[in-house]
Amino acid sequence: MKFFMLVGVLALVLATLHGGKSDDASKSDVSLSVDQSLYAGSEKCASCHKDYSETWKTSAHNKMIRPPILSGPDQTVFADFSKPSEFRPFELKDVKWVIGHRWKQRFIGVVNGEEVVFPAQWSIKEAKWQPYTGKADWWYPLHPDWKTRSNFKLCAGCHSTGVDTKTQTWKELNITCESCHGPGKAHSLKPAVENIVNPARLSTERSVEVCLSCHQAGKPGGDELAWPAGFSPGKKLADYWKGFAPEGKQTSEFWTNGTAHKNRVQGNTFLQSKMHFAGLQCSSCHDSHGSRHTSMTLKSATTNALCLTCHGPGKQVGPNYVSITEHTHHAPNSTGSQCISCHMAKTGENSVGAESRDHTFNFVSPAVSIGDKNVSKKDPNSCNLCHADKTAEWALATTKKWYPKLK
Numbered sequence: 001m002k003f004f005m006l007v008g009v010l011a012l013v014l015a016t017l018h019g020g021k022s023d024d025a026s027k028s029d030v031s032l033s034v035d036q037s038l039y040a041g042s043e044k045c046a047s048c049h050k051d052y053s054e055t056w057k058t059s060a061h062n063k064m065i066r067p068p069i070l071s072g073p074d075q076t077v078f079a080d081f082s083k084p085s086e087f088r089p090f091e092l093k094d095v096k097w098v099i100g101h102r103w104k105q106r107f108i109g110v111v112n113g114e115e116v117v118f119p120a121q122w123s124i125k126e127a128k129w130q131p132y133t134g135k136a137d138w139w140y141p142l143h144p145d146w147k148t149r150s151n152f153k154l155c156a157g158c159h160s161t162g163v164d165t166k167t168q169t170w171k172e173l174n175i176t177c178e179s180c181h182g183p184g185k186a187h188s189l190k191p192a193v194e195n196i197v198n199p200a201r202l203s204t205e206r207s208v209e210v211c212l213s214c215h216q217a218g219k220p221g222g223d224e225l226a227w228p229a230g231f232s233p234g235k236k237l238a239d240y241w242k243g244f245a246p247e248g249k250q251t252s253e254f255w256t257n258g259t260a261h262k263n264r265v266q267g268n269t270f271l272q273s274k275m276h277f278a279g280l281q282c283s284s285c286h287d288s289h290g291s292r293h294t295s296m297t298l299k300s301a302t303t304n305a306l307c308l309t310c311h312g313p314g315k316q317v318g319p320n321y322v323s324i325t326e327h328t329h330h331a332p333n334s335t336g337s338q339c340i341s342c343h344m345a346k347t348g349e350n351s352v353g354a355e356s357r358d359h360t361f362n363f364v365s366p367a368v369s370i371g372d373k374n375v376s377k378k379d380p381n382s383c384n385l386c387h388a389d390k391t392a393e394w395a396l397a398t399t400k401k402w403y404p405k406l407k
């Protein structure tokens, strides 16, 4: 009970501080309860929309939070619990839920009657245990002791559907149909376009916000929760969530130059990009229902097919070149000729550094890595992430030669 009173007070304080305006994420704390009876569940949707559900089922969105399964086709635990680790005060038998499958795995167990996140994670790339301190998160000072890091307060809203923090229950695990289409019981009973949210029919802004509600680092109005409780597709995200923006210095989310410093900042970085201002959305490049390409892209990014849908010689948005080498200065089949190598450099740390792709789509000049007062020495750039054995000065000199017009 105490918790909810505190939340109420915080909401009031915030409302006073911000004059009760609706665009400052102040509403989030009043929506701890969700009417779960409005949800139908993905099995129901699948009974009429088979094509969408088949691909979604095998997509990452349906692999986020699962019970521990050690082997077989449904295996969920990739971490090696036989490897001892000083960071890991828990065993496999203590694990109720496994979170993640691609870059890293974290684990949830029950402590003092509450689901909490354990303080060690498994790096899939490096096949080793790492401490999970939470120190980089804004909520760390409120939860220095991992035993108070509640799944329902800090995580569940972005990893499950129809989450109710009051009863600490969800309607369905994972990012399901109704995470992006809103509750669909009424639609399932009497299908019509009016009683279900189709992001394609929303304004560009509202549509992107469906994805941003999970893929944009930020903070709700109060301090109790770490996800935008109360938001659902079609609503205005700013009423529930304030996304972090670059501050011109290195932060947990950004490098000095505004590129991704960690994972889960696709939204924060995309909002800075020219493509966002030109009206593109996440779904201009990603198939939300899953695809056969890495990261559910509509076409392959490694063959350049995705980018060349809109870009390339003769296209209005450039770049103009006769052979690809003329623009990339690398052999046609080189990884150095992939658009994403330079325009979506892996600047972001996930379980290890250089694992998550920047979504500003800017070419990150080697100039950002050369020491000067305003630029952090550690800012990675598009060239040296591959040419790690060369200096930033070498890369800058080459870049200037290749791209004389570069600012």
Ligand code: HEC
Binding pocket: 040, 041, 042, 044, 045, 046, 047, 048, 049, 177, 178, 181, 183, 184, 185, 187, 188, 189, 191, 192, 193, 196, 197, 198, 201
């Ligand atoms: C009983 C069958 C049935 C079920 C169950 C069902 N749908 Fe539908 N859905 C339809 C039909 C039929 C249409 C087309 C309606 C029309 O064009 O008037 C539709 C249309 C849609 C659309 C497109 C709306 C648009 O703007 O064009 C979406 C999105 C959608 N459904 C999602 C869902 C989701 C999510 C669920 C589960 C919560 C679901 N449906 C459950 C039959 C169903």
Ligand code: HEC
Binding pocket: 042, 045, 046, 049, 052, 053, 054, 056, 061, 175, 176, 177, 178, 179, 180, 181, 198, 199, 200, 283, 286, 287, 288, 289
């Ligand atoms: C991660 C978000 C997300 C999830 C999960 C998701 N969808 Fe969608 N869905 C979208 C978006 C965005 C669109 C519109 C643009 C597009 O088609 O990519 C859409 C469009 C649709 C449409 C309408 C297609 C049309 O012709 O306009 C249907 C039907 C649909 N989804 C059904 C489903 C069903 C059924 C599920 C679950 C099995 C599901 N979706 C899961 C985001 C999602």
Ligand code: HEC
Binding pocket: 059, 060, 061, 062, 063, 064, 065, 100, 101, 102, 103, 157, 158, 159, 160, 175, 179, 180, 210, 211, 212, 213, 214, 215, 282, 283, 286, 287, 288, 294, 295, 296
């Ligand atoms: C309710 C939260 C939520 C929403 C809404 C959501 N996502 Fe996600 N998304 C996630 C989580 C969590 C993961 C990580 C899943 C995993 O690793 O198992 C993810 C993963 C992804 C990935 C990586 C897929 C891969 O194969 O590794 C892409 C791409 C993506 N989301 C795009 C989108 C787009 C586009 C939208 C909006 C149409 C969207 N997401 C909406 C939570 C969400």
Ligand code: HEC
Binding pocket: 099, 100, 101, 102, 103, 104, 105, 106, 117, 149, 154, 155, 156, 157, 158, 159, 213, 214, 215, 216, 226, 227, 228, 263, 264, 265, 356
């Ligand atoms: C605001 C939404 C949000 C919150 C809150 C959130 N996550 Fe996530 N998380 C995501 C999204 C979106 C992704 C996938 C995109 C990415 O990693 O770049 C993700 C990725 C992850 C991954 C990596 C998944 C993989 O397949 O490798 C793990 C592990 C994870 N989150 C654990 C947690 C834990 C534990 C908490 C709570 C302490 C938490 N997250 C809170 C949205 C969220």
Ligand code: HEC
Binding pocket: 211, 212, 215, 263, 264, 266, 267, 270, 275, 280, 281, 282, 283, 284, 285, 286, 294, 295, 297, 301, 302, 306, 340, 344, 355, 356, 357, 358, 359
């Ligand atoms: C112009 C195309 C484009 C747009 C727009 C775009 N993405 Fe991506 N995204 C990509 C490509 C390409 C990859 C990497 C594919 C690969 O590695 O083969 C990617 C990777 C990802 C990943 C995997 C994790 C990572 O960091 O590498 C996630 C999650 C993701 N995008 C989410 C989003 C979200 C959410 C939005 C909207 C805010 C968005 N993307 C907008 C092209 C795009």
Ligand code: HEC
Binding pocket: 274, 275, 278, 280, 284, 285, 301, 306, 307, 308, 309, 310, 311, 317, 339, 340, 343, 344, 361, 362, 363
């Ligand atoms: C659906 C069409 C579409 C796709 C797909 C697409 N782009 Fe774009 N891109 C655009 C448009 C439109 C602009 C805006 C041009 C402008 O306003 O000057 C743009 C702008 C850009 C710019 C900024 C150019 C400048 O003048 O600064 C870069 C860089 C870029 N795109 C890279 C990419 C990459 C890399 C991919 C593949 C991952 C990609 N784009 C995929 C349509 C697209």
Ligand code: HEC
Binding pocket: 304, 307, 308, 311, 312, 317, 318, 319, 320, 324, 327, 328, 329, 330, 336, 337, 338, 339, 340, 341, 342, 343, 363, 403, 405, 406, 407
């Ligand atoms: C080796 C690195 C590299 C690769 C690979 C690369 N680019 Fe570029 N690109 C650059 C640089 C450097 C600039 C100039 C940067 C600027 O002006 O911001 C640039 C500029 C651009 C621009 C805007 C200026 C113009 O010429 O119209 C677009 C659009 C663009 N690139 C798209 C692409 C696409 C599409 C691909 C894949 C076919 C690609 N780039 C591959 C480095 C690269």
Ligand code: HEC
Binding pocket: 329, 330, 331, 333, 334, 335, 336, 341, 342, 382, 383, 384, 386, 387, 395, 396, 398, 399
């Ligand atoms: C995705 C990785 C990747 C990126 C990003 C990349 N390169 Fe390369 N680069 C390569 C590879 C691989 C080769 C080997 C030759 C080839 O494939 O063209 C190469 C070759 C070179 C060479 C000729 C051989 C040498 O080492 O002297 C130069 C010079 C070079 N790159 C400079 C750059 C510069 C400058 C940038 C940034 C604008 C850049 N590269 C970005 C992968 C990359």
